[in-house]
Amino acid sequence: MHLRIRYVNTGTVKESGEKHKGSVEIPNLSEENEVDGTEINISKKKGEGDVLKDLMRTEGTAKVREALRDYLNALKTEFTLGMILPTKGTVGQEWSAERKLCGNTAQGSVSPQSLDRVGVKIPTVRIVMRELFNSPADELYSIFTTKELVQKFSKRPAVIEAEKGGKLQMFDGCVSGEYMELVPGERIVLKWRCRSWPDEHYAVVDLNFKDMATQTELQLECKGVPVPNEDSTRQCWQKQYFEEIHFLLRQSKDNME
Structure with a gap:
């Protein structure tokens, strides 16, 4: 995904009350590249002063990159959770590719006979995945059951009531549910x-x-995963959970050192 963004606005210098017109342009925003390396062009209307332009090139650019990082994270979350759906023309192609991917992925497996029916009556599948973390079991268990840690790896506010029947809500409400069983450090x-x-x-x-x-x-x-959401659910766990938890664990280790 590549986007070109141009934003035109007017700013006012607080001390003098002078108004300046200019624009911020991001010519090639992509989730494939690091936000810190994203090109951000600052321009102003001819004849206007340079005060706000210089400010935008320094502090303003940092704020823009911070907003872009949040935007891309939210976009990735919605895509992997199936909130952004394919167009009619790509449904057949993506479904075929999805079935092929799921049958050959090294990250997990799907039982071909496991068409379950859970909740409302729709065709569902069972997903199995395994991931190795550089962390003791107690620490990893805490990351799934402690609100502060969940919010760190998900980068969003969360509702975490880690007790039987307790509520769960993550990724701005894109994921929700409840805790049915908890065995500390084990399950x-x-x-x-x-x-x-x-x-x-x-x-x-x-x-x-x-x-x-x-x-x-x-x-x-x-x-009980709905059949059309099989691959997006796998991606959700791999990218929004596993990869972000790996990153959080690396950060914690670096801070300790």
Whole structure:
């Protein structure tokens, strides 16, 4: 995805009350590139002063990049959770590619016979994934059950009531559910859904933490995923959960050193 953005506005110098017109242009915004390297062009109307232009080139550029980072994170979240849907012309192609991908991915597997029916009556599948984390099981378990840690890796406000029947809400409400079972350091069972799924339909997510001293293998089983959302659900767990948790763990290790 590549976007070109141009924003025109008027700014006022507080001390003098002078108004200046100018524009901010991002010629090539892409989720494939680092935001810090994104080109940001600042221009002003001919004849206007340079005070705000110089300010925008320094502090303003940093603020723009911060906003772009938040925008791309939100866009990625909505895409992986299926909030951004394919057009009619690509549905058949993406469905075929999705089925092929799921059958060959190294990250997880889908039982071909596992068409379950959970919640409302729609065809569903079971997803199985495994991920190795450089963290003891107790620490990894806490990342899934502590509000402050969930908000750190998800980069969004969250509702985390880590007790049986407690509510769960993440990614600005794109994911919601409740805790069904908790065994500290060993297992979490969730009633879990994406906002784009049919109303009142939930999957059952079973997270098992296999302690391997300094590392933990997280075994995930997600039963009741709507068939059209199979790949987006896998991407959600891989990119929005696993990859962000890896990043959080690396940050914590760097801070300790």
